Amino acid sequence: MTRLRPQTPPRWTxxxxxxxxxxxxxxWPPRRKRDRKRSFLQRVGCFFGLVVGLLIxxxxxxxxxxxxGQGHSFGxxxxxxxxxxxxxxxxxxxxxxxxxxxxxxxAERVAEGDYTARVHTPxxxxxGRLVSAFNSMTERLQANEEQRRGLFADVAHxxxxxxxxxxxxxxxxxxxxxxxxxxxxxxxxxxxxxxxRLLDDLRTLSLADMGTLALHREPVEVDxxxxxxxAAFQPRARAVEVSLCSDIAPLPALDLDPxxxxxxxxxxxxxxxxxxxxxxRVRLDVRPDGDRVRFAVSDTGSGIPPEHLTHVFDRxxxxxxxxxxxxxxxxxxxLVVAHGGTIGxxxxxxxxxxVWFTLPAWRSxxxx
Numbered sequence: 001m002t003r004l005r006p007q008t009p010p011r012w013t014x015x016x017x018x019x020x021x022x023x024x025x026x027x028w029p030p031r032r033k034r035d036r037k038r039s040f041l042q043r044v045g046c047f048f049g050l051v052v053g054l055l056i057x058x059x060x061x062x063x064x065x066x067x068x069g070q071g072h073s074f075g076x077x078x079x080x081x082x083x084x085x086x087x088x089x090x091x092x093x094x095x096x097x098x099x100x101x102x103x104x105x106x107a108e109r110v111a112e113g114d115y116t117a118r119v120h121t122p123x124x125x126x127x128g129r130l131v132s133a134f135n136s137m138t139e140r141l142q143a144n145e146e147q148r149r150g151l152f153a154d155v156a157h158x159x160x161x162x163x164x165x166x167x168x169x170x171x172x173x174x175x176x177x178x179x180x181x182x183x184x185x186x187x188x189x190x191x192x193x194x195x196x197r198l199l200d201d202l203r204t205l206s207l208a209d210m211g212t213l214a215l216h217r218e219p220v221e222v223d224x225x226x227x228x229x230x231a232a233f234q235p236r237a238r239a240v241e242v243s244l245c246s247d248i249a250p251l252p253a254l255d256l257d258p259x260x261x262x263x264x265x266x267x268x269x270x271x272x273x274x275x276x277x278x279x280x281r282v283r284l285d286v287r288p289d290g291d292r293v294r295f296a297v298s299d300t301g302s303g304i305p306p307e308h309l310t311h312v313f314d315r316x317x318x319x320x321x322x323x324x325x326x327x328x329x330x331x332x333x334x335l336v337v338a339h340g341g342t343i344g345x346x347x348x349x350x351x352x353x354x355v356w357f358t359l360p361a362w363r364s365x366x367x368x
Contacts, residue, residue: 099123115142154316162191208334268297275301296356
């Protein structure tokens with residue numbers, strides 16, 4: 001009886017091509033990564049060695065053809081001086097070339113998508129400023145990449161709730177669980193309005209970040225403009241039993257986009273009313289501030305936690321008791337910056353918070 005030997009699979013060798021698990025389109029064998037720092041230092045060293053060799057050869061030729069003892073008396077000390085100077089220059093050059101080599105190696109890591117690359121060196125002067133600028137650049141790239149990834153997750157989270165409501169109601173009506181009446185249709189319409197508003201906010205925020213947001217400027221009388229905005233919020237303030245008032249200093253007309261600035265003020269007033277308890281007060285002050293005009297919305301609420309002050313203008317950031325999407329203040333910042341202004345938030349000494357923004361006063365124009 002013949003015994004069958006188990007067949008062993010043929011051993012794969014690199015000469016047969018890329019392995020089956022290798023990604024398509026990737027070259028095989030993979031290219032070895034060069035050490036940018038070492039190669040740069042080697043090139044600098046070769047150049048430096050060539051210069052040293054030429055100087056030594058020229059010194060020896062001068063000693064040989066300079067003639068006799070006199071050439072010896074001056075040639076050898078001169079050669080020693082040249083070698084000493086070259087040693088000092090080489091040492092200084094290495095201190096400069098090593099950090100530049102580190103920057104080149106780190107830049108290659110950044111090009112491959114590693115935004116955590118940093119250069120740590122005690123270099124000073126121009127090289128130190130180069131290293132500092134490179135580290136600042138990579139920090140911003142890393143922060144932008146983290147914000148981009150977080151933005152996708154936040155958008156998906158905000159879209160999930162209204163879509164789930166719409167799907168649940170539609171499935172319930174199709175299965176006969178819910179009646180197909182106007183009340184259910186109104187619920188669906190409200191959820192689609194939420195989606196539309198969220199998409200509009202994202203578009204506005206994107207255009208503001210790219211600096212392509214179109215502003216339709218026109219001369220606006222500040223006192224009448226602000227008084228109209230406050231009057232529109234009076235019914236809402238009375239409904240929550242909060243006092244809403246304004247104090248407007250005499251100001252010339254400003255050249256601004258009234259729709260966008262109104263949107264900013266409405267957002268700030270809505271946030272202030274939401275976080276002010278019954279019996280509290282919300283105040284809108286408009287004052288000249290040097291070469292700017294300052295709009296400030298203050299309230300008598302609980303204020304903003306100190307650890308959150310630096311994040312109130314971030315996308316999708318919102319407090320636990322906020323019912324919005326977390327884009328309002330981020331959009332307000334984009335609209336103010338598009339007007340050439342600044343925006344900030346602070347806690348008041350007596351309690352409550354104040355969110356303010358400034359617009360350049362040099363855009364003031366006479367009203368026709």
